[in-house]
Amino acid sequence: MRRRELAVAGVLAVLLLVLALRAPSFFQGQPLRSLLTREAPVLVMACGMTVVILTRQIDISVGSQFSVCSVAAGLLAAHGWPIGAVIPFAVFLGFFLGAVNGALVAGLGLPSIVVTLATMVTLRQGLNLVQQGEFVNLPDRVQWFGLEQTPGQWSVLAIALAVLAGSAFALHSFAAGRHFYAVGSDAEAARLAGIRPRRVTFAAFAGMGALCGLAAVMNIVQSPQVQPLAGAGLELKAIAAVVVGGVAISGGRGSVWGGAIGLLLLACIPSALTHLRIEAYWEKAIQGGIILLACATEIARPRAKKSPPAKAAAA
């Protein structure tokens, strides 16, 4: 597993090395910082997605949750709420949306792909209905949290790194972290060990939602306006990053570090292509190829040895 993350990191290192030799311009401070800042909200969501997938679930409504939180946060900010109040509100709203998913999946035992497909469509259409595609204009004091651009970018990056480090620490060092792995590996075994799988599943979705809310704020501070469908497609980005980073789609294996490296790899490709003067048409094809490759190595990976058929002669 750790080997898998190193392999992805290796690919990333090779890409960066090629860039360093062929297009050192890629590493100029300001553009690189902009790139990373733009991807920082996705990183936050990838952390949440890692936990959801570790628990052997999936959440494809994160893009819609992100959009709803963005618009709501934007409207409040436009109504004069201070940014210090907008952030907790967005996080709480995201938590609530995630909790709805969690309640439907864990409480009613519905399959998460169906539940989150439904909430994805519902939230998106609801937002369309309310907002009619209108942008929300933000007051100046919201942008970059009211800071200059450079310190603002650093703040966004710092939040993302804090979430990454925090979730890595929590997964490794808290009992609750273990519970995600245990439930994702074998929910029944976990239950027999005194863990409550439904509660754990609920927590994964609720946490995912809260991180969507946080990511939404990290995104809206980067521009003067909120696009109502800013989150469209983010679910795919987050899931792709997590899968490329070696988190098993079948649950129980992986880490947030892997997700972060996977995201970085996927995020670097468009600008790498620009810098290497490769036609941009290739961007999606290459990203798709990397995702396929990641899945293929997942299958090729030596399986855990199956025990011999127990009690072969059982009557």
Added chain:
Amino acid sequence: MSVPPLLAFENITKSFGAVRALQGVSFDLRPGEVHALLGENGAGKSTLIKVATGAHVPDGGAIVVGQRRHAALTPSTARAAGIACIYQQPALFPDLTVAENLGLRLEPAGALRRVDWRGRRVRALELLRGVGAEFSAEAEVRDLSMPEQQLVEIAAAIGSGARIVIMDEPTSSLTRREQERLFGIVRKLRDDGAGIVYISHRLEEIAELADRVTVLRDGRSVGTFAADAVDPPALIHLMVGRELSQLYPAAQPASDGIGVEVCGAGCAEVGVADVSFAVRRGEIFGLAGLVGAGRTELARVLFGLNPADAGEIRLEGRAVKIGSPMAALRHGIAYVPEDRRRHGAVLELPVSHNITLAAHRRIFPRGWLDAAEERRIAEEFIARLAIRTAGPDAAAGTLSGGNQQKVAVARWLAVRPRVLILDEPTQGVDIGAKAELHRLIRELAVTGLAVILISSDLPEIIGMSDRIGVMRGGRLAGILPGGASASAVMTATLGSAERKGAA
């Protein structure tokens, strides 16, 4: 015999790893007979059936069907040869209707073949009428009861024109009336010249239905007899008649303190009723019984997976309510479940995480991980249970079956329980690991644990237990002293003479 047999096994052998399931079994089935196959759990009956249906490839020997000798059958050659098997658990598609299920079994395959819906329906109705079914051919299988699904299986077997029908414990979930109806069908099949291999633990059924009986023991055939030449006591003796082949660790005197006491406990949901017994600290209380007699279900009740709805459970004299596994753990009850491949060791997680999975209070004492303590606990149990692993960080899936089982046991010892329930702890484990587990279980008892040992392995239950509770039909049928004879345990297990009229 002038009539050639329908089916004959000649010296069939089959091993699974170190387990020698069949060691040269010969068996023949004549047209127009019901041939009963008897044996304890694990004697090799199921393996033999699976050889007949082509599910298992034997290591040696020959199978003669009709005029042809085969080294092995495949599911399709078995079917073409007219062999049909009715398993304990019907293997139907639950989302399809009865007629569709029958169609899938009986109609020629071919993706582009057009379905003759009318013909399918007519055929299904006819077959269902033939077995006396009272449900519609349009019913979805998931809505049928187990006995009804069994009738669909039988209808499919008849419809396929099977001449060799194997029935694996067909009456285990039937009421007396359903049983009578089944017997009628079996007799009719026999009178039409088919051969029926009939497997059952109910000895009185054998006398009622069978023409000949073959007894298997430890993967060998003990002999084939005319059914009216052997009475139930003789059959029991044939099934268990062997010396205990293994040495078991010597029993130690148990303390006086009661570890766990069960007073009239039951749970309607899982069919356990009115169970009373007490296990002293330091005692190993064996639970014997047939598969489905309620032993695992009782364990699930005691562990809070299916909380008791009647009676009382007392721990060290104090009545406690056990409504969930968490509550059970809090009270010091640990349960090592059956079927460890599914719910024992979590194969993807490292050995250390597996061992501490239920003991999170010990390794997260202040909320966050005490990695040193986790490592200490893992290494302690790896040493104590002699778990063979590359290290505490190796994935549990890389270990052998016996060592996985030890990891699962370690998980429950790590919570420092007072009552330990072990469900088939040595199932599928090789002889060496088995002896180690036996020694370990006795050592654990000596440290003051009350141990409840569930096992289908008769020598193990007799060799390990200080007392043996025998379960039958969800109730505790009796308690025998440790070292009781195998025949005594088997007799109590089968309840042969006295079970007239029971469901």
